[in-house]
Amino acid sequence: MTIGVESVERPEAVFGGLDSDRHASVVELDGTCRLPRERIGGKAWSVDHMRGLGLPVPPAFVLTTEAWAEFGANGGVLGAEIWAGVRDGIAALERGTGRRFGSEQRPLLVSVRSGAAVSMPGMMDTVLNLGMTDAVERALTDETRNPLYASDTRRRFSTQYREIVLGDANGIVPEDPWEQLRGAVTAVFRSWDSARAKTYRRTRGVSDTLGTAVTVQAMVFGNLDAHSGTGVLFSRNPNTGERAVFGEWLIGGQGEDVVSGRTTPRPLDDLAATLPDVHRELLAAAELLERDGRDIQDIEFTVESGRLWLLQSRPAKRSARAAVRAAVGMVDEGLIDVNEALRRVSADQLRTVLRPASGDDTGLTPLAHGESACPGLAAGVVVTDPDEAETRSAAGEQVILARPTTSPDDLHGMIAAQAIVTELGGATSHAALVSRELGRPCVVGCGPGVVEALAGRLVTVDGGAGTVWPGQVAGKAVEAAVLEDVDRLAQWARVDAAGLPEFLADRDRSESTSIAGHSDAEVLGLPAAPPDTGAHNAIQAKPEVSELAILRLIGIKGRVQPNAVAASLDIAETEAVSRSGDFVTRGLCASTPVGVRLTPHGREQLTQLLEHERADIDRTVIAAAYDEFCQFNAELKEVITAWQMKDASTVNDHSDHAYDAAILARLTTLHHCVAPLVERIGAIAPRLTPYTDRLTRAVERMNGGDHSWVARPIMDSYHTVWFELHEDLIGLCGLSRADEAAAGRAH
Numbered sequence: 001m002t003i004g005v006e007s008v009e010r011p012e013a014v015f016g017g018l019d020s021d022r023h024a025s026v027v028e029l030d031g032t033c034r035l036p037r038e039r040i041g042g043k044a045w046s047v048d049h050m051r052g053l054g055l056p057v058p059p060a061f062v063l064t065t066e067a068w069a070e071f072g073a074n075g076g077v078l079g080a081e082i083w084a085g086v087r088d089g090i091a092a093l094e095r096g097t098g099r100r101f102g103s104e105q106r107p108l109l110v111s112v113r114s115g116a117a118v119s120m121p122g123m124m125d126t127v128l129n130l131g132m133t134d135a136v137e138r139a140l141t142d143e144t145r146n147p148l149y150a151s152d153t154r155r156r157f158s159t160q161y162r163e164i165v166l167g168d169a170n171g172i173v174p175e176d177p178w179e180q181l182r183g184a185v186t187a188v189f190r191s192w193d194s195a196r197a198k199t200y201r202r203t204r205g206v207s208d209t210l211g212t213a214v215t216v217q218a219m220v221f222g223n224l225d226a227h228s229g230t231g232v233l234f235s236r237n238p239n240t241g242e243r244a245v246f247g248e249w250l251i252g253g254q255g256e257d258v259v260s261g262r263t264t265p266r267p268l269d270d271l272a273a274t275l276p277d278v279h280r281e282l283l284a285a286a287e288l289l290e291r292d293g294r295d296i297q298d299i300e301f302t303v304e305s306g307r308l309w310l311l312q313s314r315p316a317k318r319s320a321r322a323a324v325r326a327a328v329g330m331v332d333e334g335l336i337d338v339n340e341a342l343r344r345v346s347a348d349q350l351r352t353v354l355r356p357a358s359g360d361d362t363g364l365t366p367l368a369h370g371e372s373a374c375p376g377l378a379a380g381v382v383v384t385d386p387d388e389a390e391t392r393s394a395a396g397e398q399v400i401l402a403r404p405t406t407s408p409d410d411l412h413g414m415i416a417a418q419a420i421v422t423e424l425g426g427a428t429s430h431a432a433l434v435s436r437e438l439g440r441p442c443v444v445g446c447g448p449g450v451v452e453a454l455a456g457r458l459v460t461v462d463g464g465a466g467t468v469w470p471g472q473v474a475g476k477a478v479e480a481a482v483l484e485d486v487d488r489l490a491q492w493a494r495v496d497a498a499g500l501p502e503f504l505a506d507r508d509r510s511e512s513t514s515i516a517g518h519s520d521a522e523v524l525g526l527p528a529a530p531p532d533t534g535a536h537n538a539i540q541a542k543p544e545v546s547e548l549a550i551l552r553l554i555g556i557k558g559r560v561q562p563n564a565v566a567a568s569l570d571i572a573e574t575e576a577v578s579r580s581g582d583f584v585t586r587g588l589c590a591s592t593p594v595g596v597r598l599t600p601h602g603r604e605q606l607t608q609l610l611e612h613e614r615a616d617i618d619r620t621v622i623a624a625a626y627d628e629f630c631q632f633n634a635e636l637k638e639v640i641t642a643w644q645m646k647d648a649s650t651v652n653d654h655s656d657h658a659y660d661a662a663i664l665a666r667l668t669t670l671h672h673c674v675a676p677l678v679e680r681i682g683a684i685a686p687r688l689t690p691y692t693d694r695l696t697r698a699v700e701r702m703n704g705g706d707h708s709w710v711a712r713p714i715m716d717s718y719h720t721v722w723f724e725l726h727e728d729l730i731g732l733c734g735l736s737r738a739d740e741a742a743a744g745r746a747h
Helices: 037-052 065-073 080-097 134-144 147-166 177-193 195-204 268-274 276-293 320-332 338-343 347-354 386-394 408-416 430-438 450-454 480-493 497-516 547-557 562-569 573-585 600-615 619-644 657-684 690-703 718-732 737-742
Strands: 026-029 060-063 110-116 126-130 212-218 229-234 246-251 297-304 307-315 371-374 377-383 399-403 419-422 442-444 458-462 467-470 589-592 595-598 645-647
Touching: 026 037, 026 080, 037 060, 037 065, 037 110, 037 212, 037 307, 060 080, 065 080, 065 177, 065 212, 080 177, 080 212, 110 177, 126 147, 126 177, 134 147, 147 177, 177 195, 177 212, 229 268, 246 268, 268 276, 276 297, 276 307, 320 338, 320 347, 320 480, 338 480, 338 497, 347 480, 347 497, 371 430, 377 386, 377 419, 386 399, 386 408, 399 408, 399 450, 408 430, 408 547, 408 718, 419 430, 419 450, 419 458, 430 442, 430 619, 430 718, 442 458, 480 497, 547 562, 547 573, 547 595, 547 600, 547 718, 562 573, 562 595, 562 690, 573 589, 573 595, 595 600, 600 718, 619 645, 619 657, 619 718, 657 690, 657 718, 690 718, 718 737
Parallel strands: 377 399, 399 419, 419 442
Antiparallel strands: 026 060, 060 212, 110 126, 110 212, 229 246, 229 297, 297 307, 371 442, 377 458, 458 467, 589 595
């Protein structure tokens, strides 16, 4: 028995009394809608597109982002014209299904779903089974002779309506279906401004002015009988990228039962066994949608009494391995070209698939045990000085850098080393955070005396196991199939496989910068805001940056190019070049292929300048500010660790956008909390004033979509600037990093 949709017959219609779909507020989704995704949202676009392909999709209509804008301009009330369009839309659903909304004979129930111009998974609200009343429940019971189905549907609706629309678990649900519909549409529009949606947009750099659409669709019921259910299908395995469907199926389920994780679904093979015709039809639809979209598809579907209905299809989230395998595979199948394949693989994903597994237990006695900070396996001779690591690496030697603890001025040695070992610190230490961004195996917290014991020895660092082995230990090889796929990508990029991660990282930074330089309106093709011709265009003279500020920056960074000096201290690059050249002439700095570095004479000069600076600062006040900073420091390290690792053994490959959004929200909140302190620090020690702008710029860039600004060590990322500020505060307080590390405040 079919309770939901029986037929789909309706020419394209624009509702709401408007003269063209260019300004439409309510539009039918019959497969011919000409409005773009940005105007009708991803959900509605998917529904319309699938109907245009001739696939079985319940009829629907959409309230566009123009309707959302009118709703806001009208004080959060649905205007008469929009409501008239909604009524026309319901009439179209009635004609398309042969059922009537609110009727006691063959009643029509609908879903009301959000659909933002930019994907915001899980951030806004949905109401299912709307139109349910006492009379409708009785009608469905009589029609199906299944009172359990009718009561279950009523229960689902009442619970969801109270939660989403009324905000009261004991609230009274209206008996008038039209009042229910008005309340649900209003609630979904308002969910655009919910706290979680605002946080998501802020952390993803999405404008608050884009708005959401609302899709209203005829319900189909996976909870109707033993031949009904709901499921999710991926057109390829999202874990491996193999060209084999992957999915789950839940008999008697409805709506979001599968994706919510509240129930345990069954393998898709069960659907093939019980409803083979439905299974074949589903696979054919998945094949069509993947070839049409030229990407792995994530498909939501419902089966009602043995009849298949598709609810949504979108590009699927995937693991790092799946991203690489699918990109290469789709080139071979002619779905995409090599340029698109390279665009679909990030530097982080490539580093993840190439990371060697830990070595087998060889029966050797380990030289050191510590905490795993970054997985991977690397062998080399242990050196204890970052300058030596850089020099010996440049000569072609494989070296391991061992330090009591690391600081920003060790960065050049960490980059040169194959792996990093420390005596102090844990999974949130400087060494741990930087090593993960660099992709270097790292073991931290190995205990006092380890550096001296390891110096000069050939060792293997097993980052995953937290072990340092004597000699060279072979690890489990990266699968040959992975290496073959990476080699293919490298050939297309015209680089060797070792250089491919950096090639992709440079590509990602370049694309993010070009996007970040445009407003949301420009990216989405919407009208741009008028240019600002006010006082901000006035040119203001800036005080000259002191010799101390530049030397200190070079000292902290270890090696730095003039353009990085200019960006960090907000000076012209020509000035940075001139000042750096002057330091080289005076013997304070030396030139290297990766930038200038301090000479011993330069370090002496810097030490004297810092002593003069400390003499002019109230030590009690700066010490109190440092203590306050340390309270934030622990949280910052936890946030960056969570950004890099989902748990102690799972590297974050950044394919889970909801997870990343939550971490970025934490970091943004932390920044807002610490910003007043950083401004106070600048008032205490004027040389530190630029840290306010440097941290703010990093937050703006990362929230603009370029996530390399979270923790990438070789740029002014948030993590980099934070640790440089930490280093400066240690120095201004007359402390040493070694003492602070031993005290647990500066690992």
